[in-house]
Amino acid sequence: xxxxxxxxxxxxxxxxxAALTLAERGLRIxxxxxxxxxxxxxxxxxxxSPLPDASVLGPDYTKGADLIARFEKADVTHLSGADAWHLGxxxxxxxxxxxxxxxxxxxxxxxxxxxxxxxxPIPGWxxxxxxxxxxxxxxxxxxxxxxxGAVFAGSGPLLYLIVAQYLRLGVPIAAVVDTTPKDNxxxxxxxxxxxxxxARQLAKGLGLLNEIRRSGVPVxxxxxxxxxxxxxxxxxxxxxxxxxxxxxxxxxxxxxHGVQPNLNMTRxxxxxxxxxxxxxxxxVVTDPFGQSSVPHVSVAGDGGGIIGADGACLAGQLAALNSxxxxxxxxxxxxxxxxxxxxxxxxxxxxxxAFVDRLYRPAEALRLPQEDDTLVCRCEEQTRRDLRRGFDLxxxxxxxxxxxxxxxxxxxxxxxxxxxxxxxxxxxxxxxAEDTGYYRLRSPQRLLxxxxxxxxxxxxxxxxxxxxxQNEAPE
Amino acid sequence: xxRSLRPDGADDVTLTLNGQQITVPAGxxxxxxxxxxxxxITRRAALSGAPRSAYCAMGVCFECxxxxxxxxxxQACLRQVEPGMTxxxxxxxxxxxxxxxxx
Ligand SMILES: Cc1cc2nc3c(=O)[nH]c(=O)nc-3n(C[C@H](O)[C@@H](O)[C@H](O)COP(=O)(O)OP(=O)(O)OC[C@H]3O[C@@H](n4cnc5c(N)ncnc54)[C@H](O)[C@@H]3O)c2cc1C
Ligand code: FES
Numbered sequence: 001x002x003x004x005x006x007x008x009x010x011x012x013x014x015x016x017x018a019a020l021t022l023a024e025r026g027l028r029i030x031x032x033x034x035x036x037x038x039x040x041x042x043x044x045x046x047x048x049s050p051l052p053d054a055s056v057l058g059p060d061y062t063k064g065a066d067l068i069a070r071f072e073k074a075d076v077t078h079l080s081g082a083d084a085w086h087l088g089x090x091x092x093x094x095x096x097x098x099x100x101x102x103x104x105x106x107x108x109x110x111x112x113x114x115x116x117x118x119x120x121p122i123p124g125w126x127x128x129x130x131x132x133x134x135x136x137x138x139x140x141x142x143x144x145x146x147x148x149g150a151v152f153a154g155s156g157p158l159l160y161l162i163v164a165q166y167l168r169l170g171v172p173i174a175a176v177v178d179t180t181p182k183d184n185x186x187x188x189x190x191x192x193x194x195x196x197x198x199a200r201q202l203a204k205g206l207g208l209l210n211e212i213r214r215s216g217v218p219v220x221x222x223x224x225x226x227x228x229x230x231x232x233x234x235x236x237x238x239x240x241x242x243x244x245x246x247x248x249x250x251x252x253x254x255x256x257h258g259v260q261p262n263l264n265m266t267r268x269x270x271x272x273x274x275x276x277x278x279x280x281x282x283x284v285v286t287d288p289f290g291q292s293s294v295p296h297v298s299v300a301g302d303g304g305g306i307i308g309a310d311g312a313c314l315a316g317q318l319a320a321l322n323s324x325x326x327x328x329x330x331x332x333x334x335x336x337x338x339x340x341x342x343x344x345x346x347x348x349x350x351x352x353x354a355f356v357d358r359l360y361r362p363a364e365a366l367r368l369p370q371e372d373d374t375l376v377c378r379c380e381e382q383t384r385r386d387l388r389r390g391f392d393l394x395x396x397x398x399x400x401x402x403x404x405x406x407x408x409x410x411x412x413x414x415x416x417x418x419x420x421x422x423x424x425x426x427x428x429x430x431x432x433a434e435d436t437g438y439y440r441l442r443s444p445q446r447l448l449x450x451x452x453x454x455x456x457x458x459x460x461x462x463x464x465x466x467x468x469x470q471n472e473a474p475e
Numbered sequence: 476x477x478r479s480l481r482p483d484g485a486d487d488v489t490l491t492l493n494g495q496q497i498t499v500p501a502g503x504x505x506x507x508x509x510x511x512x513x514x515x516i517t518r519r520a521a522l523s524g525a526p527r528s529a530y531c532a533m534g535v536c537f538e539c540x541x542x543x544x545x546x547x548x549x550q551a552c553l554r555q556v557e558p559g560m561t562x563x564x565x566x567x568x569x570x571x572x573x574x575x576x577x578x
């Protein structure tokens with residue numbers, strides 16, 4: 001069967017940049033994304049915003065429209081609404097699109113699945129009305145839908161950005177509950193001088209904090225002991241701050257304390273992973289070009305370790321250059337010459353990233369649940385107590401605990417509880433994250449219906465062309 | 476309370492949510508549509524039957540699984556509304572659930 005030279009999963013900044021670099025050299029490329037439009041998380045709907053004025057989202061968002069436009073013009077087979085659920089190291093990809101199953105083959109595979117938000121397992125986090133702050137932003141960008149009178153709780157640049165976006169739109173906010181621990185300011189201070197080289201980034205961050213301060217929205221700093229109030233749905237947030245316990249009434253509570261790589265795809269492929277102690281999450285082991293432990297499989301962008309959108313674009317270019325070399329389109333010397341500038345730019349971002357990672361390192365008590373009754377596995381409704389019981393019965397690693405308690409066996413396949421379960425076990429054992437390990441995952445990476453499986457076809461480069469033109473047609 | 480920032484009445488679509496007709500702006504996710512309709516419960520938890528609603532809105536938590544046009548386990552945050560769609564709160568409890576392991 002005819003195969004693609006390269007298949008890219010994910011049309012965010014990483015995937016789009018890689019596709020552009022490859023398409024310039026005339027390669028046959030397929031780009032799959034489960035979204036209807038290219039853009040990924042940061043540039044979601046940037047080419048076609050439903051908002052009356054998208055500029056309130058900021059220049060970092062609106063500049064995405066340009067990248068998307070270039071991507072859509074490129075000679076690329078863009079498979080939109082395509083959810084990849086099996087990726088084989090034989091170059092085979094199975095995906096669902098329009099309620100049917102499709103298969104394609106590729107020589108090089110580039111995974112750009114992006115990040116997801118770090119779950120915040122506090123009491124009451126499963127109540128309807130509790131969402132991640134990123135979810136708020138998804139609803140805003142794609143659906144022009146907002147929630148009035150919400151509480152935003154947590155820490156980190158993305159939280160402040162979303163709060164600022166709400167403020168610019170005049171959406172009322174009940175309170176901002178900042179959980180950045182006091183100690184983090186001290187611990188991150190030595191990293192500040194080197195981070196100052198990226199003064200523009202720092203100014204942007206401070207600008208957001210100023211916007212929030214000037215708005216008059218109540219801000220509670222150094223908050224701890226968060227708990228969502230309510231029986232059937234969220235009714236408010238309780239927390240300690242300034243030596244007092246506060247109750248803020250709200251129907252919606254938005255939580256955020258950073259992002260982590262979306263691991264299920266890279267884990268199911270059994271690529272080598274390592275623990276990132278700076279960002280407190282697992283990530284894929286790669287060389288500077290994103291090449292994984294399986295030579296024809298590369299990873300770029302936040303899916304391979306959190307580097308942000310600009311970093312994701314550079315990583316996409318680097319992975320593409322490496323694929324061009326591996327496919328004999330350029331020499332090693334050409335690869336390295338062209339890679340010099342993106343590599344240097346990526347390296348120059350590291351000090352600022354290190355500073356931000358340390359400053360906004362999530363509080364331990366919010367990363368791992370402290371109370372016995374708090375649900376850890378949302379799907380199978382396993383509490384911290386249930387898991388501890390499993391541990392006491394002898395389940396010492398995430399897979400043993402999974403067999404015993406069913407944690408991680410529900411429809412989300414451990415996406416939400418994976419890091420929490422591994423973190424609790426590592427604490428209980430008194431062992432490192434590496435020694436404790438992570439869930440073993442396999443395909444399919446989503447729930448499938450038999451009907452969907454019964455409708456099956458192959459996608460090849462020539463046959464795929466009409467799909468691309470169809471996608472390009474104005475709606 | 477969720478609210479749409481789009482101008483009223485532009486390209487509305489009508490759907491049936493738990494037997495009731497609702498009208499929402501076109502081009503929305505099913506999740507946003509039910510949130511705007513003031514009925515954000517997507518499913519009942521498989522063991523306790525506790526009400527659940529969307530958590531991530533980007534496809535990674537599976538809290539938004541609903542029965543859409545008769546098919547269960549559909550992620551409402553990843554589906555776009557279509558005119559005439561039938562959406563129901565999902566109430567599949569543990570003993571009646573089909574898991575991917577059976578497929
Ligand atoms: C909810 C959310 C909101 C964010 N908002 C911002 C922001 O406003 N500003 C900012 O600077 N950073 C933001 N980020 C951080 C984000 O990670 C960016 O740094 C950037 O989008 C990363 O680019 P990427 O190309 O690596 O991945 P992404 O942009 O995340 O793109 C990954 C793409 O892969 C697709 N995908 C994943 N799995 C599959 C699969 N199995 N099959 C098919 N397609 C798949 C997804 O649909 C997505 O489009 C956000 C992160 C999240 C989680
Ligand atoms: S809300 Fe998380 S998967 Fe839909």
